[in-house]
Amino acid sequence: MRFDIVTIFPEMFNGPFSSSIIKRAVDDGKIEISLHNLRQWARDKHHVTDDYPFGGGPGMVMKVGPIAEAVDDLRGRFEGSVVALMTPQGEPLTHGMAKTLSSLPGLIILCGRYEGVDERVRSNYCDMEISIGDYVLTGGEIPAMALVDTVARLVPGVVGDIQSTVEESHSGYLLEYPQYTRPADYKELKTPEVLLSGDHAKIERWRRDQSILRTARRRPDLLEKAGLTDEEKQKLKQTMDKEDIRANG
Numbered sequence: 001m002r003f004d005i006v007t008i009f010p011e012m013f014n015g016p017f018s019s020s021i022i023k024r025a026v027d028d029g030k031i032e033i034s035l036h037n038l039r040q041w042a043r044d045k046h047h048v049t050d051d052y053p054f055g056g057g058p059g060m061v062m063k064v065g066p067i068a069e070a071v072d073d074l075r076g077r078f079e080g081s082v083v084a085l086m087t088p089q090g091e092p093l094t095h096g097m098a099k100t101l102s103s104l105p106g107l108i109i110l111c112g113r114y115e116g117v118d119e120r121v122r123s124n125y126c127d128m129e130i131s132i133g134d135y136v137l138t139g140g141e142i143p144a145m146a147l148v149d150t151v152a153r154l155v156p157g158v159v160g161d162i163q164s165t166v167e168e169s170h171s172g173y174l175l176e177y178p179q180y181t182r183p184a185d186y187k188e189l190k191t192p193e194v195l196l197s198g199d200h201a202k203i204e205r206w207r208r209d210q211s212i213l214r215t216a217r218r219r220p221d222l223l224e225k226a227g228l229t230d231e232e233k234q235k236l237k238q239t240m241d242k243e244d245i246r247a248n249g
């Protein structure tokens with residue numbers, strides 16, 4: 001899969017993409033990441049990419065022309081790529097969305113700055129708008145990094161042990177179970193006995209129970225979609241009832 005990132009600050013991406021799993025995936029040819037300076041598509045002498053908003057108001061707005069030319073150029077060169085605009089007004093980025101995007105041949109990612117982009121970019125030059133959360137960053141570069149990282153790790157072959165992307169938080173509407181590693185005891189802090197037992201069936205059951213409990217406590221909104229069995233629902237209710245009794249005396 002290829003990622004084409006259009007930005008006025010390409011140098012921001014050097015650090016995050018030059019180490020660990022993403023670097024290895026690029027080196028191994030599993031993914032390709034190309035950074036494009038938007039200014040190359042700005043036709044005027046000073047390569048201007050922003051201007052004052054019509055109607056007045058604070059800040060600057062990114063011009064439609066350079067972005068439109070960038071999209072036409074990259075779409076022409078990389079057939080099948082989907083154009084995504086990073087914006088706090090977009091569809092929230094989720095594991096499900098990342099999974100769908102990971103099967104595309106390519107993603108062209110547009111990074112906004114200032115007050116955002118001219119509305120004609122939204123309505124004519126992008127296929128989707130993506131938000132990384134209900135807060136506003138100064139630019140689309142960090143959101144683009146988050147998008148590339150989360151999509152790339154779901155591309156087959158990028159994460160060595162594929163099972164780790166199957167069992168993790170959000171892959172099946174349950175948060176992941178608690179994890180421990182050596183030493184088994186750190187000062188008075190102990191690892192649950194079951195994880196040291198070597199009994200794989202018991203460990204599996206414990207992990208699933210912990211995932212359910214953790215999701216119920218932290219993200220009850222996810223639980224409805226998680227497909228719990230009647231037995232699991234009953235067990236969860238009993239555990240939560242016991243906790244209530246303890247908390248309320």
Ligand SMILES: C[S@@+](CC[C@H](N)C(=O)[O-])C[C@H]1O[C@@H](n2cnc3c(N)ncnc32)[C@H](O)[C@@H]1O
Binds near residue numbers: 086114117132135138
């Ligand atoms: C300061 S923001 C502009 C926000 C815009 N004035 C608004 O209220 O929607 C500048 C750029 O940062 C990026 N950005 C900021 N927050 C974002 C978020 N939560 N998700 C995705 N992109 C974001 C977008 O590319 C946006 O064009």
